[in-house]
Amino acid sequence: MKTSLVATLESNCKEIFYTQVEKSVEQQIEDFENAMTHVLGAPHVLALNSGTSAIHMALTMLDVGPGDPVICSDLTFVASANPIMYRGAEPILVDCDHTWNMDPKLLRAAILKSLTLNKKPKAIILVHLYGTPANMHAIMEISKEFNIPLVEDAAHALGASYQGKPLGTFGEFGVISFNNNKIITALGGGLLICNNDASVERAKYLSTQAKDSKPYYHHREVGFNYRISPLNASMGLAQLSRLDREVNNARNNYQLAWEELSHYPHIGWQLCPEGAVANRWRWGVILQKTDPLRLETLRKALVAQALPVYRMMYPLHKMPIFENCIKELNGWGQMFFEKGLVFPGQIPSEQLPGILQLLDLNLREY
Numbered sequence: 001m002k003t004s005l006v007a008t009l010e011s012n013c014k015e016i017f018y019t020q021v022e023k024s025v026e027q028q029i030e031d032f033e034n035a036m037t038h039v040l041g042a043p044h045v046l047a048l049n050s051g052t053s054a055i056h057m058a059l060t061m062l063d064v065g066p067g068d069p070v071i072c073s074d075l076t077f078v079a080s081a082n083p084i085m086y087r088g089a090e091p092i093l094v095d096c097d098h099t100w101n102m103d104p105k106l107l108r109a110a111i112l113k114s115l116t117l118n119k120k121p122k123a124i125i126l127v128h129l130y131g132t133p134a135n136m137h138a139i140m141e142i143s144k145e146f147n148i149p150l151v152e153d154a155a156h157a158l159g160a161s162y163q164g165k166p167l168g169t170f171g172e173f174g175v176i177s178f179n180n181n182k183i184i185t186a187l188g189g190g191l192l193i194c195n196n197d198a199s200v201e202r203a204k205y206l207s208t209q210a211k212d213s214k215p216y217y218h219h220r221e222v223g224f225n226y227r228i229s230p231l232n233a234s235m236g237l238a239q240l241s242r243l244d245r246e247v248n249n250a251r252n253n254y255q256l257a258w259e260e261l262s263h264y265p266h267i268g269w270q271l272c273p274e275g276a277v278a279n280r281w282r283w284g285v286i287l288q289k290t291d292p293l294r295l296e297t298l299r300k301a302l303v304a305q306a307l308p309v310y311r312m313m314y315p316l317h318k319m320p321i322f323e324n325c326i327k328e329l330n331g332w333g334q335m336f337f338e339k340g341l342v343f344p345g346q347i348p349s350e351q352l353p354g355i356l357q358l359l360d361l362n363l364r365e366y
């Protein structure tokens with residue numbers, strides 16, 4: 001007997017295969033892009049095959065090349081910084097503040113240091129970790145003051161906003177991921193948000209093998225095969241109808257956790273800057289009195305009860321591939337890693353009490 005999940009998947013696939021197949025390939029992708037344009041209020045978007053490709057395209061469009069310094073958040077998934085390496089450029093890793101995102105003071109210090117070496121950073125890759133907005137006001141000011149373009153890595157942050165404006169739409173480029181674990185998925189895919197029409201046209205040309213308009217294959221530039229597949233675009237479009245529900249569910253879960261646990265004075269939370277609304281794709285706690293050994297014991301206890309839990313991101317500067325990079329640190333990312341546990345926002349409501357109960361029991365000691 002089929003489960004309802006299989007039945008739903010089957011009916012989605014039928015719709016994609018049998019109904020949408022009559023549309024042209026490009027039309028299926030455009031439908032997804034139009035829907036994303038509507039959700040983001042951003043007219044210039046390009047659907048690609050991953051968020052990583054979208055960051056790579058952004059750096060390519062900004063003409064980042066070998067040896068160029070590029071600033072990046074330190075507390076993030078490796079995909080935020082890998083495209084810097086693809087371009088042969090040099091990451092400058094910047095630590096975080098109470099939002100768990102790039103600290104504006106450290107960003108300024110990193111820029112000034114780079115300028116004294118006569119190397120102006122070519123771009124700032126700013127991550128909105130776990131769907132919580134960075135301190136956008138201060139970071140936008142710095143980006144403008146030094147005239148360094150901002151690439152917003154909003155891979156986690158679809159549905160989150162700052163002063164009413166969706167994340168990903170502030171910078172010269174913005175990036176969203178539709179990877180399998182994101183708030184909604186296309187089973188793989190990414191979105192590049194550009195701040196003008198010319199950029200999106202050029203990104204489309206470069207991401208579809210940089211074909212010149214001739215009746216035969218002819219190329220003046222090296223392109224990429226980065227366009228999303230129509231199947232993934234159709235999946236993304238189908239999933240978009242769930243976005244509000246998923247975000248509301250994640251926010252409610254976070255709210256309940258906060259109500260239950262915020263009276264513990266030694267627990268730290270990811271703070272939202274004023275005027276910002278997080279999507280709570282993930283939420284976490286910093287157990288200020290714990291140490292890595294006890295943290296791991298607690299994590300294992302949660303896992304043993306089949307409760308979903310992750311360790312905090314491991315700061316990039318600690319990874320062997322980035323150990324020689326320039327960095328601007330305050331030690332917060334490292335401390336968050338050693339004391340932080342992270343939970344998925346989209347858990348079924350019956351799992352939340354178990355997590356909160358176990359945390360509550362342990363927090364007296366931790």
Ligand SMILES: Cc1ncc(COP(=O)(O)O)c(C=O)c1O
Nearest residue numbers: 050051052077079080155177179
């Ligand atoms: C912060 C961040 N940036 C970028 C990416 C890359 O997205 P994708 O997996 O779609 O390539 C991810 C991936 O999950 C991510 O967590």
